[in-house]
Amino acid sequence: MANLELRNLNKTYSSKVVPVKDISLKVDEGEFLTLLGPSGCGKSTTLRLIAGLEQPTRGQIWIGERNVTDLRSGDRNIAMVFQSYALYPHMTVAENIASSLKLRHLSKLEIRQRVTDVATKLGLEELTQRKPSQLSGGQRQRVALARALVRQPDVFLLDEPLSNLDALLRERVRAELKQLFKAQNTPVVYVTHDQTEAMTLSSKVAVLYNGNLQQLDPPQRIYTHPANRFVASFVGSPQMNLFVLSCRDNAAWLGNFPIPVPLPTVPPQIVLGIRPENVCLARAEDTHTIQGQIYLVESLGMQNLLSVRVQGAPELTIRALLPAAWQWSDDIVKLTLSPQSLHWFDAATGDRLF
Amino acid sequence: MQLDKIQKREQLTGWMLTLPALLLLLLVFAYPIGQAFWLSLFTKNLATQLQPVYSGWNNYVRMVFDGRFWETMQNTTIFTCVSVFLELLLGMGIALVLNQSFPGRGIVRTIAILPWALPTALMALAWAWIFNDQYGVWNDILQRLGLIHTEINWLGEPSLAMMAAIAAEVWKTTPFISILLLAGLQSIPVELYEAHALDGANPWQSFWRITLPLLMPQILIALLFRFAQAFGVFDLVLVMTGGGPAGATETVSLYIYAMVMRYLDFGYGAALIVVTFLLLVAAVAIVSFLLSKARNSKF
Numbered sequence: 318m319a320n321l322e323l324r325n326l327n328k329t330y331s332s333k334v335v336p337v338k339d340i341s342l343k344v345d346e347g348e349f350l351t352l353l354g355p356s357g358c359g360k361s362t363t364l365r366l367i368a369g370l371e372q373p374t375r376g377q378i379w380i381g382e383r384n385v386t387d388l389r390s391g392d393r394n395i396a397m398v399f400q401s402y403a404l405y406p407h408m409t410v411a412e413n414i415a416s417s418l419k420l421r422h423l424s425k426l427e428i429r430q431r432v433t434d435v436a437t438k439l440g441l442e443e444l445t446q447r448k449p450s451q452l453s454g455g456q457r458q459r460v461a462l463a464r465a466l467v468r469q470p471d472v473f474l475l476d477e478p479l480s481n482l483d484a485l486l487r488e489r490v491r492a493e494l495k496q497l498f499k500a501q502n503t504p505v506v507y508v509t510h511d512q513t514e515a516m517t518l519s520s521k522v523a524v525l526y527n528g529n530l531q532q533l534d535p536p537q538r539i540y541t542h543p544a545n546r547f548v549a550s551f552v553g554s555p556q557m558n559l560f561v562l563s564c565r566d567n568a569a570w571l572g573n574f575p576i577p578v579p580l581p582t583v584p585p586q587i588v589l590g591i592r593p594e595n596v597c598l599a600r601a602e603d604t605h606t607i608q609g610q611i612y613l614v615e616s617l618g619m620q621n622l623l624s625v626r627v628q629g630a631p632e633l634t635i636r637a638l639l640p641a642a643w644q645w646s647d648d649i650v651k652l653t654l655s656p657q658s659l660h661w662f663d664a665a666t667g668d669r670l671f
Numbered sequence: 672m673q674l675d676k677i678q679k680r681e682q683l684t685g686w687m688l689t690l691p692a693l694l695l696l697l698l699v700f701a702y703p704i705g706q707a708f709w710l711s712l713f714t715k716n717l718a719t720q721l722q723p724v725y726s727g728w729n730n731y732v733r734m735v736f737d738g739r740f741w742e743t744m745q746n747t748t749i750f751t752c753v754s755v756f757l758e759l760l761l762g763m764g765i766a767l768v769l770n771q772s773f774p775g776r777g778i779v780r781t782i783a784i785l786p787w788a789l790p791t792a793l794m795a796l797a798w799a800w801i802f803n804d805q806y807g808v809w810n811d812i813l814q815r816l817g818l819i820h821t822e823i824n825w826l827g828e829p830s831l832a833m834m835a836a837i838a839a840e841v842w843k844t845t846p847f848i849s850i851l852l853l854a855g856l857q858s859i860p861v862e863l864y865e866a867h868a869l870d871g872a873n874p875w876q877s878f879w880r881i882t883l884p885l886l887m888p889q890i891l892i893a894l895l896f897r898f899a900q901a902f903g904v905f906d907l908v909l910v911m912t913g914g915g916p917a918g919a920t921e922t923v924s925l926y927i928y929a930m931v932m933r934y935l936d937f938g939y940g941a942a943l944i945v946v947t948f949l950l951l952v953a954a955v956a957i958v959s960f961l962l963s964k965a966r967n968s969k970f
Contacts, residue, residue: 370865370869396869405867405880407884420876
C-alpha cells in the first residue's frame with residue numbers, strides 16, 4: 318500500500334496548448350480524490366499522466382517511495398477504468414478480467430481463483446463466458462471495474478466511469494462504487510465533471526481549471542468555502558449568485574441596498590456571492606435585506622427557484638430557492654441574504670477575501 | 672392477422688425489388704456456368720470437326736491422366752500461396768506503418784496505393800524489362816553490388832521465372848491488402864491498446880492479443896479476394912513469360928486459354944473450366960465460413 322504524489326506536473330503540447338500547467342497534490346492510502354472541472358480543464362490529461370499514457374513535460378509522479386515518472390504504464394502497477402470501458406471485444410468476460418494476470422504469468426490456478434473471487438464480488442459469476450457485446454451497459458461497467466480490482470494495484474484511476482450509464486443506474490452504481498472503494502485501502506483518483514459524483518464519492522476534491530489546481534479540500538469545504546470565484550460558480554446547483562459590486566461607506570451596493578463588507582479595508586470593487594438556498598424571505602427584524610420584482614418562477618418539485626430583478630439595478634438578477642408551498646406572481650418581494658452565508662471575492666483576481 | 676398481412680406484403684415487395692438483380696445474375700452467371708458444364712459432357716474439337724459429340728464423363732477422366740493439367744495446377748497453387756503469403760506479410764507491415772501518424776502520411780498513403788492502380792499488362796511489361804537478362808535493371812543492381820558476376824536469365828530459368836512472376840504480383844497487389852488492413856486497424860479503438868499497456872503488455876504482446884484477433888475479419892476478406900484473383904492469374908504471366916520457360920509458369924487460366932483458343936478443344940476446355948470453378952467455389956466457401964466464425968467471435 319502506498320500513497321500517490323504529483324509534484325509540479327506540467328504537460329505542454331505547444332506554447333498555446335498546455336492542458337496541465339502546474340499541479341501538485343497528494344493522495345493518501347484509502348483516500349478517494351476527485352478531479353473535478355469543466356471539459357478542457359486538464360483533468361483527463363492529469364489522469365493520463367498518472368497512468369503513464371502521456372509523458373509529463375516537467376514534474377514527477379511518485380507512488381510511495383517509487384518515482385514512476387519514467388516507468389512504462391505496465392510497470393507502475395496502476396489500474397484504470399476507462400470512460401468507454403475499453404473491454405477487449407474478442408475476449409470473454411473472464412478473459413478480460415484475467416488479461417493483466419496472464420501478462421504477469423501468474424499460475425493458472427491463482428488466475429482462476431482471483432477471477433472467480435472478483436466476479437463473485439461484483440455479481441458477474443453468471444456472465445463470465447459472455448462477450449462484452451452480449452452485456453448491458455451496467456454489466457460492461459462492472460466488468461471494467463472487475464478488471465481493475467483483480468490487479469490489486471497500488472493506485473486506482475477512474476475516468477468518468479459513470480457517464481455512459483442512464484440516470485437511474487448511475488445513482489445506484491455511484492453508491493456501489495463508494496462501498497467498493499471504501500474496502501480498498503488504496504489511493505483512488507476519479508475524474509468527473511459531475512459535481513454530484515464528486516460530492517458524494519470523494520474524501521477530497523481537486524477543482525481544476527485551465528490546467529491549474531484551484532482548490533483541494535474535502536467536498537463540504539469546497540461547497541461552504543470556495544477558494545475563488547471559479548470554484549464558487551462551478552460547484553453547486555443551482556449556481557451561486559455572483560455580483561460585481563461597487564463599494565461605498567464600507568458596504569457593497571446591490572442596487573439600492575447596502576450589504577456591509579466584513580473587511581478592514583474595503584476595495585472600490587468587490588464580488589459578492591450567495592447561494593440561492595441562502596436567500597430567504599425577509600422577516601421584519603432581518604438585516605441584509607433587498608427588494609426586487611419576481612419575473613420567473615421555476616418549479617423544482619420540493620422548492621421553487623425564483624429569479625428576481627433587484628430594485629435600483631434592473632440588470633442584476635438574484636436567484637432564490639424558496640419553499641414550493643407559496644403562490645408566486647409578479648410581485649415585489651423582500652429577501653434576506655443570510656449574513657453568515659455571504660462569500661466575498663477579489664474583483665480582479667477572483668480570490669476569496671472572506 | 673393484420674400484422675401477418677403487413678409482413679407478407681413487405682416480403683412480396685422485397686422479392687419484387689430483388690427480382691431484376693436476381694434475373695440479371697442468373698443470366699450472366701448461372702447460364703454460362705450451366706452451359707460450360709453441359710459442354711464439358713461433349714467432345715467438341717478438331718477431331719469431331721467442332722461438332723459436339725456426347726461423351727459423358729470422358730473429359731473428366733482425361734483430366735485425371737493429363738500431366739500438363741496437374742503441372743499447371745501445381746504452378747498456380749505455388750504462385751497463389753507464395754504471393755498471397757508475401758503480400759499479407761508485407762501488407763500488414765505497411766498498414767502498421769501507415770497507421771502511425773507522421774508528417775507526410777497522406778502523400779505516402781497515396782503513393783503506396785499507386786502500383787495497384789496501374790494496368791496489369793503495362794506493369795507486367797515493365798517487370799519483364801526489369802528482369803531482362805541483358806538490359807534489366809535488376810541484374811545491373813546485383814552486379815554493381817557485386818552479388819553476381821554473370822548475368823542471370825531470370826525469365827529463362829524455370830524456378831527463377833516463377834520467382835520473378837511472384838515478385839511482380841506481390842509488388843502490384845500488396846497495396847490492396849495494406850489498404851484493406853489499414854481500414855481494419857483504424858477501426859480498433861486506441862483505448863484498447865492503452866488498457867492493454869496498463870495491463871502490462873508490451874507492443875509485441877498487444878499485436879498478438881489485440882491487433883491480430885481484431886483484424887481477423889479484414890485478413891480473411893483480403894485472403895478471399897486475393898486467393899480468388901491470384902488463382903485466376905492470366906495477364907501478368909502471359910505478358911511476362913507467356914507461361915514459359917517450358918511451361919514452368921503456365922497457370923490453369925493460361926492452359927485453359929490455350930486449350931480453347933489454340934487447340935480449339937472446346938469440350939475439354941469446358942471441363943477444365945468447371946473443375947477450376949468448383950475448386951474456387953470451395954476455397955471461397957471455406958474462407959467465408961472462417962470469416963463468419965471470426966465475426967461471431969468478435970461480436
